[in-house]
Amino acid sequence: xxxxxxxxxxxxxxxGILNYAMGSAFYMLFMIWLYPGLxxxxxxxxxxxxxxxxxxxxxxxxxxxxxxAEAFISGEYYGLILVLILSIVSVQLSTQLIARLVDRxxxxxxxxxxxxxxxxxxxxxxxxxxSLFIILAVTLLSGFAGKSWFLGTKYEFDMGRFTQLxxxxxxxxFAIGGxxxxxxxxxxxxxxxxxxxxxxxxxxxxxxxxxxxxxxLDVLRYFTLFSFYRPAHIVQxxxxxxxxxxxxxxxxxxxxxxxxxIFRRRDLPx
Numbered sequence: 618x619x620x621x622x623x624x625x626x627x628x629x630x631x632x633g634i635l636n637y638a639m640g641s642a643f644y645m646l647f648m649i650w651l652y653p654g655l656x657x658x659x660x661x662x663x664x665x666x667x668x669x670x671x672x673x674x675x676x677x678x679x680x681x682x683x684x685x686a687e688a689f690i691s692g693e694y695y696g697l698i699l700v701l702i703l704s705i706v707s708v709q710l711s712t713q714l715i716a717r718l719v720d721r722x723x724x725x726x727x728x729x730x731x732x733x734x735x736x737x738x739x740x741x742x743x744x745x746x747x748s749l750f751i752i753l754a755v756t757l758l759s760g761f762a763g764k765s766w767f768l769g770t771k772y773e774f775d776m777g778r779f780t781q782l783x784x785x786x787x788x789x790x791f792a793i794g795g796x797x798x799x800x801x802x803x804x805x806x807x808x809x810x811x812x813x814x815x816x817x818x819x820x821x822x823x824x825x826x827x828x829x830x831x832x833x834l835d836v837l838r839y840f841t842l843f844s845f846y847r848p849a850h851i852v853q854x855x856x857x858x859x860x861x862x863x864x865x866x867x868x869x870x871x872x873x874x875x876x877x878x879i880f881r882r883r884d885l886p887x
Contacts, residue, residue, distance in 0.1 A: 618736060618739055618740050618743060619732050619736045619737060619740045622727065622732070622736075622737065622740045622741075623740050623743060623744060626714065626740070626741065626744045627744060627747065630710065630713075630744065630748060634706075634748045634751055634752065635751075637702060637706055637752050638751055638752045638755035638756070639755070640702070641699065641702060641752055641755065641756045641759070642755050642756060642758075642759035643759075644694060644698065645690070645694065645756055645759040645760050645763060646759055646762070646763045646766075646767075648689070648690050648693055648694055648763075649686060649690070649760065649763030649764065649766075649767050649768060650763065650767045652686045652689050652690075652767070652768070652772065653767060653768065653771075653772060685772075685773040685774060685775065685852070686764070686768055686772055686773065686774040687774055687775055687778055687779045687782070687852045688849070688852045688853070690760070690779075691782060691848035691849055691851070691852045692848070692849065695782060695786060695848040696848050696849075699756070699786060700822065700843075700846075702752070703749065703752065703753075703786070703789075703790045703793075704790075704793070704818050704819065704822065706748065706749065706752065706790075707745070707749070707790055707793050707794040707797045707814075707818060708797055708811065708814040708815050708818050709811070710744075710745055710748055710794075711745055711794060711797035711798045711800070711801045711810075711814060712797070712801050712807060712810045712811045712814060714741040714742075714744055714745060714798075714801065715738065715741055715798070715801040715802050715810075715876075715880065716801040716802075716804045716805070716806065716807045716809075716810035716811070717807045719804075719805050719807075719885060719886070720805060720806055720807040721807070724737075724885065728885075733881075734880055734881045735877055735881050737880075738802060738876065738877040738880040738881065739877055741798075742795075742798055742873050742876065742877065745794050745798055746791060746794065749787060749790050749791065749794055750787060753783050753786060753787045753790075756783060757779075757780065757783040760779055760783075761776065764776065775852070778851060778852050778854060779852075781851055781856075781858050782848055782851045782852060784858075784862060785845070785846060785851060785856075785858060785861055785862060785865070786846070788861075788862050788865035788866055788869065789842060789843070789845060789846045789865055791865065791866065791869040792842055792865045792866075792868040792869040792872065793818055793821070793842055794869070795868065795869040795870070795871070795872030795873045795876070796814075796817060796818075796842075796872045797814040797817070797818060798872065798873055798876045799872045799873070799875050799876035799879065800813050800814045800817065800876075801814065801876070802876035802877070802879045802880035803876070803879050803880075803883070805885070805886055820841075821840075821841040821842055821843050822841070822843055824837040824838065824840055824841045824843075825837070825838055825841045825843035825844060825846075828841075828844075842865070842868065845861050845864060845865055846861075
């Protein structure tokens with residue numbers, strides 16, 4: 618890895634990364650602060666959710682119930698908002714780190730230094746992974762802080778399952794970020810890389826959403842990485858977390874490795 622390049626890229630992107638991280642932390646604290654106000658109404662809310670079409674509850678993670686704080690958060694935050702935040706980060710940052718530099722001619726200056734394409738690509742991939750890790754680490758720590766500040770011992774909050782939820786979320790976007798990185802490594806045009814990454818990422822999300830809404834479309838979930846991500850099952854303790862994490866890790870590693878190889882071997886318009 619090129620440590621000088623890593624430090625510079627982290628410096629350049631740190632403000633944006635921290636903005637996303639702080640936004641995620643703020644929303645997390647807000648959701649935890651809100652939960653005690655709903656504590657006495659969880660049974661009524663659960664009944665309301667049961668009255669909805671099953672597909673709606675599945676699509677938006679409401680079927681986990683609201684009996685515990687982590688179940689409430691998994692449906693209200695991890696089921697949609699955090700997914701959208703990390704999808705945007707994965708698509709935008711992966712494009713900026715490789716395709717934008719190639720498109721604007723900046724990559725020529727990097728490769729003119731005593732380094733290799735493999736080191737440059739690996740370093741840029743590490744910047745993407747570090748960025749995703751920072752956002753989810755801050756989100757996790759804000760959850761622990763919110764539990765201490767607003768919930769205490771009065772309300773149930775399983776910190777182990779909450780940690781598992783964040784771990785699976787990180788590995789999901791490690792895999793999705795890897796695919797976006799691969800696309801960025803294969804493209805010379807920034808807009809093309811951004812468009813393809815966006816279509817793949819949000820296409821995956823749409824297929825998963827459609828599969829959860831309608832049982833007739835359930836087969837669509839087999840064509841998306843989001844099929845591995847089931848926040849409600851994780852907080853209920855029914856998900857095979859170790860197996861899910863292993864698959865997402867392997868997919869992510871394969872995608873990053875393929876991206877580095879493509880970038881190393883292909884012709885660049887330098």
